Amino acid sequence: MIEYFQQIWPSLWPTLAAIGVILAVVPVLGLYITFIERKVAAYIQDRLGPNRVGPFGLFQAIADGIKLFLKEQTIPDHVYTFLYFVAPTFSLMTAMFALVVMPFGPVPTEYKEGFRYIVAPGIDIGILMMIAISSLSAYGIILGGWASNNKYSLYGAIRSCAQFISYEIPLGLSIIGVIAAAGSLNIEQIVAAQGGSMLNWNMFWQPLALIIFFTSALAETNRLPFDLPECEQELVGGFHTEYGGIKFVLFFLAEYTHVVTVSFLTSLLFFGGWHFPGLTGPVDASLGGMLLRTFVLVSKVSMVVAFIMLLRWALPRFRFDQLMGLAWKGLIPLGIVNLLCVAVVLTFDLPKHLLSFTALFLVVGAMISARNLQSTINRPRSAGREPAPVYSSKVTA
Amino acid sequence: MTTKKQKTVKWGEEPKIGWVEAMYLPAIASGVATALKHAFSGKPTTRQYPDVEPEIPPNYRGVHRLNRDEAGRVKCVACYMCQTACPANCIEIIAAPAPKDDPHWKDRDKFPETFTIDELRCIYCGMCEEACPVDAIELTSIYDLTGMTRAEMVFDKEKLLSVFDETSTTGKDPIRTHRGALGPASEEAASAKQGPPPPGRGRHG
Structure with a gap:
């Protein structure tokens, strides 16, 4: 069993490390992308965006995360x-x-040992x-x-x-x-x-x-x-x-x-x-x-x-x-x-x-x-539609 | 058979869309250009309120004050004009005869013994200011009035005089707007020596 692990370990640890990187980065990235999105939105709309929490509002994302978790x-x-x-x-x-x-x-296209992205x-x-x-x-x-x-x-x-x-x-x-x-x-x-x-x-x-x-x-x-x-x-x-x-x-x-x-x-x-x-x-x-x-x-x-x-x-x-x-x-x-x-x-x-x-x-x-x-788009609006009934004010016999 | 167009209905035609517009791409490009122009204009319109106080125009109708005359006495002559004019019934005055034996008060007949304004009832319409014949009551540009209880939002005479002391020294002095016809006792009318303002300038002018 141990020998098996020793055998696969060189190819196992880079995978585990990459999974760790993704699991650690994605939630933080998600939080910070919301922050960046708010900032971009603000600048496009001539506003300032979140700027109260921390320098340039950088901790806003963390504050939002804590709020949503609690x-x-x-x-x-x-x-x-x-x-x-x-x-x-x-x-x-x-x-x-x-x-x-x-x-x-x-x-690299030829897969070497060690950490891979x-x-x-x-x-x-x-x-x-x-x-x-x-x-x-x-x-x-x-x-x-x-x-x-x-x-x-x-x-x-x-x-x-x-x-x-x-x-x-x-x-x-x-x-x-x-x-x-x-x-x-x-x-x-x-x-x-x-x-x-x-x-x-x-x-x-x-x-x-x-x-x-x-x-x-x-x-x-x-x-x-x-x-x-x-x-x-x-x-x-x-x-x-x-x-x-x-x-x-x-x-x-x-x-x-x-x-x-x-x-x-x-x-x-x-x-x-x-x-x-x-x-x-x-x-x-x-x-x-x-x-x-x-x-x-x-x-x-x-x-x-x-x-x-x-x-x-x-x-x-x-x-x-x-x-x-x-x-x-x-x-x-x-x-x-x-x-x-x-x-x-x-x-x-x-x-x-x-x-x-x-x-x-x-x-x-x-x-x-x-x-x-x-x-x-340019087809006349009335085409393919029932003609509207014409109401006449004249009384016909 | 063609549809008969009724005369009472206005028939509009949708604008024709050429192939350039129908490709969406030019419109997308112009939209992105507009967004980018605003993003890099560097002129945000946000007001950083608690950090940077806004510039309030001097004819703003904020918290009231009771003016003092040169001798430091309350200018109010307790004529009840403001109390009568007030649409919200927030002013309460109790008049008293001025103490005749006191040399400090010997040129005055009446003065307000109490003068309270309920700042929570007040609608800040400025009619007390217009009604006052001696320019004793004025609305200042103080806009951020807060309090923890209802009782402390009822301003008495001392509080209103302290608002005068505060605003007349810190450069927040309200301007006189000549809106009402100034009474004969008004120092504004006396110093201007022009009598009542020309008609049409104020609401009552």
């Missing part, structure tokens, strides 16, 4: 108690489980598992909405379900192009394929895929342009109306973990991961190189997070039919066009640079889809 646990009479408690934990569990295959620092290195279905797991997060929301036994919560959950199903398709379509170009489902391999010059980053030869992926991923996080499951004006609080205190925190921790996951995925799949001009090629194991690459990756991720927060205050919420229209009439056709282009270039072994012409297809495809949209 809140009374109220359980409404009408909820299904078991599901009511399972829903938030399930939500957070799926959100954190997706991080298993997520490199949060440089990972990933829980499970070298999983050959990495991105597939990530998408599968993050789809499960719809369960948390649906369970929450159902267990609340409240029609508004259920409406929110149903909307969320429809939204998840719709946006998963363009999400997958946009990733297939990237996977095909890299020739692997392994996230480390996909990042390694973007090494070399900066023009190898996927964003420069698949900008269409980037836009589709980012839009659908944003929809998967339930954040503001797409936050119909919790839209306050229509649904009170949506699926988390009946939740308070620590259970509410779990839901929101899950949401912010999703934001971080999406930002990491965008950086890894499209922005070249830990590569940067002057910092290319395979990962060297020196400490300085590792830290520098981690810094590059985390900076890219923070920029994506900041952009997501910016979008929240720049865009109004979609109406539900617009939300569905965007996915089914806009993003899915575009995703198929993009996939076709990638497939043509790869099949006929055309030079890689030709793929940058998908940028052209972005414009053409957007024009075509916009034409369709335009004809729908």
